[in-house]
Amino acid sequence: MVLAPDSFKGCLTAVQVCEALAVGMETADKSIQIIKIPLSDGGEGFTESLLTAVGGRKITCEVLNPLGRQIAAGYAVLPDQTVIIETAAASGLSLIKAQERNPLQATSFGSGQLIRAALQAGYRKFVIGLGGSATVDGGAGLVQALGVKFFDNAGRNIDQPMNNELLQSCGRIDTSGLSPEIREATFVIASDVTNPLLGETGAVAVYAPQKGAAPEMLPLLENNLVHFYNLFEEQTGRTVRDIPGAGAAGGIGAGLLAFLNARIRSGIEMVLELTDFRQRIAEADLIVTGEGRIDEQTVFGKTIAGVLQCAWVKQIPVMAVAGQKRGNLAELERRGLHEIYTLAERVRAPQEAFERAEELLGEIGKEIASRKLS
16 A cells, blocks of 8 residues: 655645554554655645655755745755755745735745755755745745845845845846856756746736735736846846746746756656655555645646556556545546545535544545455
8 A cells, every 4th residue: 555645735744644544544454554655746845755755854044934034944955965945945825824925025035045055055956846935026036045136227236035026126137146056056946837937827827816916916916027037038138938837936937947047847757756656656556645636637747647647557546535626537537546535525614624634534544444455
């Protein structure tokens, strides 16, 4: 039996989902052999999933959160000395209160501080997991923390952490102060978001409302990004705005592509590779995967889709657990998903599912193991 879920975003980490299911399964059958492989598609929980699966250590440092407050955040170092950083750790939506969400003001500066700390510690191989950010600053805050300077139209240095609102004030970009260690480093973006930076499917239109943007704020957020990347293109002659994934994490994807020469890879594919997933499921008779919500988008590069692809090759049956399911899921069935257990169908109200998630997952684990026994 292999347990390979993603996190239930905002509720339980992938590790906690594994543990809750395992408790229930072992209640039904104490002899059951369980392999736990917590997964992530590059978003929230990316670092923890990899540390749990392959080992390594976490290093904590002081950085700024999206609203400029000092917090402790960490990055992981895997056994091969690869540094894993997730933008949610320093620039995440979960780091601020719901009533404080304001993508005009939020900065990715803290994510840049994490990269800078790892560079100063001597590390040169980076994987950046994008997702869960509170920001729509196009990655300007992140690269500012790494030494890029921004000047307003009067030639004055913008010394406060860059955010979306400040993008409009920017009249010149100076990359000469970029940390010299960056030239020796490689950066890979782990993300399954394919949105471009701008337009109807871009960072603002698709994701800003989730970050607290009211409808009337959207044109301003978009115009500020357009202004900034027009300026970048005029100064450098390079264009990144249309690259799939540039819109990830409020445009941090674009910033990493533009200033750090990063390349993008599928987040779930990287995690499956780094965790030796295909090898570890070879003898499994069942895989249980899952995420907070399963819907028609799940089939497009999400964790469950990656698990199904691996399981299909080896003809291993797959079941899933979720907080809720919505829409037409026939394509997931065609790809080998046998059954979906949801927390929502076991309670009267969504809040109850949230509060009792571990308990309910334990019940589901017990049912799955009991069915397997029979």
